[in-house]
Amino acid sequence: MPRIRHTTLTCSPGCTVEATLELFGGKWKALILYHLFEDGVLRFSEFRRRMPNVTQRMLTNQLRELEADGLISRTVFPEVPPRVEYELTDLGKTLKPVIHALKEWGDKYAHSLKQKKE
Amino acid sequence: MPRIRHTTLTCSPGCTVEATLELFGGKWKALILYHLFEDGVLRFSEFRRRMPNVTQRMLTNQLRELEADGLISRTVFPEVPPRVEYELTDLGKTLKPVIHALKEWGDKYAHSLKQKKE
């Protein structure tokens, strides 16, 4: 995934494609967004249950980056044990058609992909 | 981008999202596809003109991977100087709504993204 920050959008006429992709090019970001679209609000531990293969550190990282990009909000409740809720911002919600398109395609065509070599 | 091959699709219920993303998670793949949707058929040198920031090696790599995934076709004409044409396969063409969604979103919202720190 694209882990590069295009600071200018002049690289190419279609560059906004890349700009968009950078937002959730992180390894698990699209999945995080997808689950938020499904469930609305999720706690850290709920993400962990839904994505058992992601390490705690990665999950934190990806959530923080999404938050920094203004796509999700993070609300800490001053309780013990701590509770933190994540939810889409208004900007984040606008990504719905994009994530939806990704999932639609995957559901339809993922099986028809050529087998990758191990 | 996600540069990881999920070989199984069991990582999560929404995993096809990630599976789709892996196809064009490469740094320039979405841009390549975008240009192919715009122009239909493109030669290697035409890609280079449209994406001047991409090194020759990267461009070759990304094209080869898209080809290996069955999304684009590569036709070599036995001429001198050589001519090679790239074009979307039928499978590649099904990605149109996805790329389109990415570009739509980018055009609308890229400007509203928080400024990245350098």
Place this chain on the structure above:
DNA sequence: GGGCATGGTATCATTCCTGACACTATAGGC
């Protein structure tokens, strides 16, 4: 016979991403 154009390869270095693992604070319950 030198230079040009095309579509690449090969090699090397570096940077970045990701994972593994250990560790933390707090309050409640036993």
Place this chain on the structure above:
DNA sequence: GCCTATAGTGTCAGGAATGATACCATGCCC
């Protein structure tokens, strides 16, 4: 006093992704 749960953080290391640079073959044109 010890254990539990939650939501993390810190450090380290390995590997993958990317970039820079140089190089190649062929036929045409001058």
